[in-house]
Amino acid sequence: MKTCPHQTTAAGTPVTDNQNSQSAGPRGPLLMQDYQLMEKMAHFNRERMPERVVHAKGAGAHGTLTITGDLSRYTCAKLFAKVGNSCEMFARFSTVAGEMGSADTARDPRGFALKFYTEEGNWDLVGNNTPVFFVRDPLKFSDFIHSQKRDPATGLRDNTMQWDFWSLSPESLHQVTTLFSDRGIPASLRHMNGYSSHTYSLWNAAGERHWVKxxxxxxxxxxxxSNEEAAAIAGRDLDHHRRDLHAAIARGEFPKWQVQIQIMPERDADTYRIHPFDLTKVWPHRDYPPMDVGIMELKRNPRNYFAEVEQAAFEPGNMPPGMGASPDKMLQARLLSYPDAHRYRIGINYAALPINKPHCPISTYHRDGQSRFDGNGGGAVNYQPNSFGGPVEASSVKEPPLRLQGDAGRYDHHDGNDDYQQAGDLFRLMSGGQQAQLLGNLAEALRPVPRFIQLRQLLQFYRADAAYGSGVAQRLGIALDEVIGKAA
Known part of the structure; x- marks a missing residue:
């Protein structure tokens, strides 16, 4: 029979009785000297850190990325220097709007966050299971998320809030079309694609840059x-997707993804017919065909959910030399907002936690802060420049300067942007059955919404494609003339 270790307090003092509090006799009050009781209550009160404002409900797993395609002409990142290179990685999948205890099978985009532990530092890619998003300007992001959360008056999720926002934000139509199509609810986390959504960049040793997705x-x-299948599963198991991923890996069915990349020469962005940094748009594959880069495989479940999944902190600013951002305005804002959220939620030393710590040597001048749990740099010098052998800049891997256009100011992000063409193209690409499912899903979601919002949203559908707008209108029992009349 296995011998169990003795229970101790956090300070290592043996616990002699974990069943009975200290008191002044069987019927007397408790004693303040019972430090064991105080420690347990105080720790329990603080067990929950704030859940993520978005992407609160998630699942994760460890794996590897193996390079199968040569990217050496596009980037000096060592990971892509030759075919056969590999690195360890961690993935977290999540729903966007729901809280920690929400159903996995809700109609909602899925977060697709990846952390690759490369020899030159962490590479984090924070994406979704859709190639586009609802907004293109970060000033609208918090308002968008508020519209997807709970009504401040009732505390309830409210279709009116989200459709009110969407109907007033035509740039959301492409993502709305995707979300309410047959792709809107993945059967499992293993059976969905992932996308960077944002445009990033690669640059090589010669300073040549390419834009990439x-x-x-x-x-x-x-x-x-389908809606019916998802609702039935949610009635049985709110954690269906989390359970499925864990069970598949436990039985040796390791999920894999083919990693691909679209590559655009830097100067193409000046003349490309589609805004290349617009998060509501895709690059058609006929213009920039995806090329194979590698295979991502998940092979190990977390040993402790909190330590590895909840404390995982992804930030798009984590990019090894040879990789960079782009002028994508949503990405630019996320470069700031993601680490800021981690500092609030987890603490200033979040990057030193085992799940976030790079697998390569680290040399920083960061010191102190709450919950510093390593050697805190020891006695090494903590400022730079210095004369005592502290780490110095790696100027040899400096990113080439970005070619900037235009003057600083506030620009109308709708000006010059077609918010309907790609949504209409997506509708026209669908089969008759897929179109019927999309129209039915939208009508079901719009039915409880006030009529003036219905008309406003129907006009958005109609502008993308006449059959799109008329199909939803017919299912809502609304005459198309009323929709078109609103546009007059």
Whole structure:
């Protein structure tokens, strides 16, 4: 029989009785000297750190990325220097709007966050299971998320809030079309694609830059759920997706994704017919065909959910030399907002936690802060420049300067942007059955919404494609003339 270790307090003092509090006799009050009771209560009161404002409900797993395609002409990042290179990585998948205890099978985009532990530092890619997003200007992001959360008056999720926002934000139409299509609810986390959504960049040793979009195509095949299937599963198991991923890896069915990349020469962005840094747009594959880069495989479940999944902190600013950002305005804001959120939620030393710590040597001048749990730099010098052998800049891997256009100011992000063409193209690409499912899903979601918002949103559908708008209107029992009349 296995011998169990003795229980101790956090300070290592043996616990002699974990069943009974100290008191002044069987019927007397408790004693303040019972430090064991005080420690347990105080720790319990603080067990929950704030959940993520978005992407609160998630699942994660460890794996590897193996390079199968040569990117050495595009980037000096050592990971992509040759075919066969590999690195360890961690993935976290999540719903966007729901809280920690919400159903996994809600109709909602899925976060697709990846942390690659490269020899030159962490590379974090924070994306979704859709290639586009609802807004393109970060000033609208918090308002968008508020519209997807709970009504401040009732504390309830409210279709009116989200459709009110969407109907007033035509740039959301492409993502709305995707979300309410048959792709809106993945059957499992293993059976969905992932996308960087944002435009990033690669640059090589010669200082040449290319704009890129990353794709992760599931090798398990795309599988999705209908509204009815999703509701039935949620009634049985709110943690369906989390449970499925854990069980598949536990039984040795390791999920894989084909990693692909679209590559655009830097100067193409000046004349490309589609705004290349617009998060509500895709680059058509006929213009920039995806090329294979590698295979991502998840092979190990977390040993402790809190330590590895909840404390995982992804930030798009984590990019090894040879990789960079772009003028994508949403990405620019996320470079700030993600680490800021981690400092609030986890603490200033979040990057030193085991799940976030790079697998390569680290040399910083960061010191102190709450919950510093390592050697805090020892006695090494903590300022720079210095004369005592402290780490110095790696100027040899400096990113080439960005070619900037225009003057600083506030620009109308709708000006010159077509918010309807790609949404209409997506609708026209669908089969008759897929179109019917999309129209039915939208009508079901819009039915409880006030009529003036219905008309406003129907006009958005109609502008993308007449059959799109008329199909939803018919299912809502609204005459198309009323919709078109609103546009007059």
């Amino acid at each position: 990353w794709h992760f195509k599931t090798l398990q095949g795309n599988k999705t759920l």
